[in-house]
Amino acid sequence: MYGYLAGLKLEARLIHAHPDSLIPLVTAPLFTIIFLAIVRESGRYDLQPDALMAPVLMSLWWVALQHGGNIITGDRWQNLLESIVAVPTSLASLLLGRVTTVMCLGLVSFFEVWAIGELLFGVSPAFEHPLELVLILVCTAFASAGASVAFAALFVMTRNAYTFTNSAGFPLYLLSGVFVPVAVLPGWIHPVSSVIFMSWSADLLRASMKSAAIDDFWLRLGVVVLLGAVSFLIGRLVLFYVLRRMRTTGELATA
Amino acid sequence: MEAVEVEEVTRVFEPRRRGSTRVVALDSVSLTIPTGEIHGLLGPNGAGKTTLVKILSTVLLPTSGRARVLGHDVVGETQAVRPLIGIVFGGERGLYWRLTGRQNLEYWGALYKLPSRVSKARAQQLLERVGLADKADDRVEEYSRGMKQRLHLARGLMGDGKVLFLDEPTTGMDPLAAREFRTLIGELLGEGRTILLATHDMVEAETVCDRVTLIDRGKIIATESPRTLGHLISRFQRIDVDGVSEAVLEEIRAMGGVASVTAVDGAGTRIEVDEEGVTQLVLERLVGAGVSSVRTSLPSLEEVYVQLIGERGMEI
Amino acid sequence: MSAIATTLTIMRHAFRAGLSDYRSMYTWKSWLAGWFVRVLAQVSFFALIGERLGSDERTTFYLLVGNALAVAAVTGVFSLNATSAERWAGTLPLLVASPSSPVIVFGSRGSYLAVDGALSALSGLFVAGAIFGMELPWPRVLLVVPLTMLVAYSCYCFGTFLAGIVFRFRDINSFVVLTSYMTIMAVCGVNVPLTYYPEALEWISRFLPLTNGLLAIRGVFDGDAASAILGDAALEAAVAIGWMTAALLSFNRLASRGRRDGSLDYGA
Numbered sequence: 001m002y003g004y005l006a007g008l009k010l011e012a013r014l015i016h017a018h019p020d021s022l023i024p025l026v027t028a029p030l031f032t033i034i035f036l037a038i039v040r041e042s043g044r045y046d047l048q049p050d051a052l053m054a055p056v057l058m059s060l061w062w063v064a065l066q067h068g069g070n071i072i073t074g075d076r077w078q079n080l081l082e083s084i085v086a087v088p089t090s091l092a093s094l095l096l097g098r099v100t101t102v103m104c105l106g107l108v109s110f111f112e113v114w115a116i117g118e119l120l121f122g123v124s125p126a127f128e129h130p131l132e133l134v135l136i137l138v139c140t141a142f143a144s145a146g147a148s149v150a151f152a153a154l155f156v157m158t159r160n161a162y163t164f165t166n167s168a169g170f171p172l173y174l175l176s177g178v179f180v181p182v183a184v185l186p187g188w189i190h191p192v193s194s195v196i197f198m199s200w201s202a203d204l205l206r207a208s209m210k211s212a213a214i215d216d217f218w219l220r221l222g223v224v225v226l227l228g229a230v231s232f233l234i235g236r237l238v239l240f241y242v243l244r245r246m247r248t249t250g251e252l253a254t255a
Numbered sequence: 256m257e258a259v260e261v262e263e264v265t266r267v268f269e270p271r272r273r274g275s276t277r278v279v280a281l282d283s284v285s286l287t288i289p290t291g292e293i294h295g296l297l298g299p300n301g302a303g304k305t306t307l308v309k310i311l312s313t314v315l316l317p318t319s320g321r322a323r324v325l326g327h328d329v330v331g332e333t334q335a336v337r338p339l340i341g342i343v344f345g346g347e348r349g350l351y352w353r354l355t356g357r358q359n360l361e362y363w364g365a366l367y368k369l370p371s372r373v374s375k376a377r378a379q380q381l382l383e384r385v386g387l388a389d390k391a392d393d394r395v396e397e398y399s400r401g402m403k404q405r406l407h408l409a410r411g412l413m414g415d416g417k418v419l420f421l422d423e424p425t426t427g428m429d430p431l432a433a434r435e436f437r438t439l440i441g442e443l444l445g446e447g448r449t450i451l452l453a454t455h456d457m458v459e460a461e462t463v464c465d466r467v468t469l470i471d472r473g474k475i476i477a478t479e480s481p482r483t484l485g486h487l488i489s490r491f492q493r494i495d496v497d498g499v500s501e502a503v504l505e506e507i508r509a510m511g512g513v514a515s516v517t518a519v520d521g522a523g524t525r526i527e528v529d530e531e532g533v534t535q536l537v538l539e540r541l542v543g544a545g546v547s548s549v550r551t552s553l554p555s556l557e558e559v560y561v562q563l564i565g566e567r568g569m570e571i
Numbered sequence: 572m573s574a575i576a577t578t579l580t581i582m583r584h585a586f587r588a589g590l591s592d593y594r595s596m597y598t599w600k601s602w603l604a605g606w607f608v609r610v611l612a613q614v615s616f617f618a619l620i621g622e623r624l625g626s627d628e629r630t631t632f633y634l635l636v637g638n639a640l641a642v643a644a645v646t647g648v649f650s651l652n653a654t655s656a657e658r659w660a661g662t663l664p665l666l667v668a669s670p671s672s673p674v675i676v677f678g679s680r681g682s683y684l685a686v687d688g689a690l691s692a693l694s695g696l697f698v699a700g701a702i703f704g705m706e707l708p709w710p711r712v713l714l715v716v717p718l719t720m721l722v723a724y725s726c727y728c729f730g731t732f733l734a735g736i737v738f739r740f741r742d743i744n745s746f747v748v749l750t751s752y753m754t755i756m757a758v759c760g761v762n763v764p765l766t767y768y769p770e771a772l773e774w775i776s777r778f779l780p781l782t783n784g785l786l787a788i789r790g791v792f793d794g795d796a797a798s799a800i801l802g803d804a805a806l807e808a809a810v811a812i813g814w815m816t817a818a819l820l821s822f823n824r825l826a827s828r829g830r831r832d833g834s835l836d837y838g839a
Contacts, residue, residue, distance in 0.1 A: 006365030017353035017394070020745045030753040034762055038634070041763045042624045079348030086312045087366040087414070088337040094366070167605040170612035180619040247316050250268055250309070
């Protein structure tokens with residue numbers, strides 16, 4: 001618990017000290033403007049909810065991948081990893097705490113998107129199923145946290161994580177159907193998308209904005225949570241393995 | 256129960272890339288440190304000091320052998336060891352440079368599972384102790400080298416560890432700052448802690464420690480009290496002198512306890528002694544001969560080693 | 572050497588220095604597997620939105636072409652990082668102390684990115700175009716190549732200017748990169764026609780890179796008159812020159828002010 005709270009607080013302080021962590025707060029509004037302009041110019045006002053939710057999902061992906069994913073690598077570059085390993089608190093709980101703060105940052109984008117839509121275009125998210133919407137957002141943030149932990153652990157192992165994180169954004173947005181539903185994509189993509197929690201979240205979010213009842217809501221929500229938990233477990237395992245290997249080979253210090 | 260027990264610890268680093276060699280950083284090292292002692296680990300760069308410190312602080316696994324801190328095995332009982340130790344590294348690394356000194360300390364307090372109130376109070380206390388109270392709320396990136404070092408010390412104490420590992424903590428410090436730092440270390444000991452101080456500075460080892468272990472290339476050469484070390488130092492003094500006649504030099508050469516008298520190109524003559532008390536005799540003779548330009552210096556750590564090893568006939 | 576010859580030599584060296592930096596980041600394989608995949612994904616992302624809108628394929632291709640060229644904007648603006656890297660490398664004071672003008676180095680340091688931008692945009696355009704079944708009007712479509720290079724260079728000039736702004740501050744690089752290129756994506760006719768926005772905004776966008784060049788490129792696809800295409804291309808060239816001039820003036824001031832107030836630093 002100490003580790004989790006320590007991580008939570010540390011990340012909040014680091015975000016405060018490093019303004020460029022706030023980048024998703026800049027991109028979300030701009031994407032909102034771009035997407036809303038596209039659908040409105042075409043007269044497809046029915047797609048406005050999609051246009052509003054896509055930036056939120058993209059922000060969550062971005063913080064999970066770029067920000068959260070680089071947490072451990074960042075500590076290693078600053079030669080902190082050795083010291084952190086030697087304390088009574090577990091690195092995994094510390095990481096989870098930090099990632100939680102990062103996810104909260106990602107969720108701020110929802111309010112930004114709402115504000116921009118309202119202020120500039122007079123459009124706001126349709127709260128047809130408000131409770132479900134909140135649950136979907138929370139579970140998606142949870143699953144993103146899990147993915148972030150997995151990324152953080154995996155990136156310590158690889159040397160060129162930077163190139164990957166730079167390039168992985170749009171492919172992931174595409175595969176997750178953050179704007180255009182996966183169902184519309186070519187068939188061969190479907191199996192890949194179905195193991196990405198974000199594709200389920202995207203479908204659920206869009207459904208929550210329509211007046212019709214949401215099919216299989218709890219089942220689909222459960223899939224999001226499950227996939228997130230699996231990511232977390234993978235991350236945990238990789239972390240354990242990586243730390244162990246580092247203690248054996250002595251590579252903790254060298255970046 | 257001893258504070259630190261090291262039994263035949265060996266640490267080998269296998270080559271990671273083609274072309275790099277296998278390194279034996281520690282070779283069957285054994286050491287015991289009783290509770291309450293300040294123990295120096297003295298050796299040149301690459302001797303294995305940091306490797307040993309890392310093993311004892313559970314950051315690195317030994318290839319073979321066993322080590323215990325306050326009775327707990329550093330490999331199998333890491334959860335028991337970690338709350339009991341504190342680590343202070345030298346150099347620039349290991350702090351969040353965009354956070355303030357205080358924020359860094361409070362974070363470490365949390366990592367040592369201190370309740371928030373206790374963590375805040377202890378951080379304040381330590382900041383005052385190390386003289387950083389008025390800079391506590393400035394970002395670490397604005398600190399000087401010496402200030403960062405003091406913050407490291409404070410950080411190492413946040414967990415209130417019973418055993419402290421200090422790895423070259425005065426690296427890069429100016430002599431005044433280093434001296435103050437050593438005084439601080441002395442005070443810490445008065446609080447019942449055990450300290451292992453890794454250093455390559457002989458004078459530092461001599462002035463601060465109760466006992467000193469000499470280590471080189473992964474092997475322990477000897478464990479001495481500072482007095483013995485001090486004797487070693489004063490034994491192997493050298494005297495550099497200009498403008499002395501050959502006759503006087505011959506006299507000095509013939510003195511007991513003078514190891515060598517050699518001319519140094521363009522820089523006069525170097526006289527090396529290897530017995531205590533001889534320096535004084537040599538100086539008296541030189542002054543008597545009217546020489547006024549004299550310099551004495553201490554040998555480097557390496558040179559003492561060479562002498563010591565040569566003397567004891569040990570094989571490396 | 573004559574002034575021009577010296578300048579060209581410096582530019583060539585600076586280009587090579589930048590290129591070697593780049594090579595240390597990407598090999599052919601990682602460029603393809605990493606960067607190009609991203610480019611294709613980004614272009615396809617928007618093209619798919621076009622398909623979703625459903626009206627007709629013109630919209631799809633509109634979005635496809637716009638976003639392919641937007642990649643040149645991304646790369647061009649990104650060049651501000653390369654240029655401002657001079658500061659962190661501590662080389663600025665050394666440059667100022669040298670007999671040559673530092674502005675030439677700054678103007679050329681990130682120029683390899685203009686080439687990269689053009690290459691990325693063109694490959695994204697043609698590959699995505701093939702995937703989405705876009706008909707290419709040969710041989711007219713070859714005009715797109717020099718036009719894309721012009722756009723990429725124009726974006727690079729803009730990026731160089733931004734480097735001068737960013738130079739004075741610490742740590743706002745990422746902010747500036749993202750805000751600039753996303754603004755370009757929003758208002759420069761990438762995703763919606765210029766007429767969609769208020770007239771004032773349309774006016775402003777004409778002074779930004781990409782806007783005019785993109786109109787020229789769309790003109791090629793739509794079969795517009797040569798005079799119209801050339802007119803837009805000329806405007807783009809003017810915009811490029813404008814931003815580069817502003818950049819060089821800004822750097823000159825930076826260097827001379829730095830000498831007066833001591834802000835030229837060897838370290839970071």
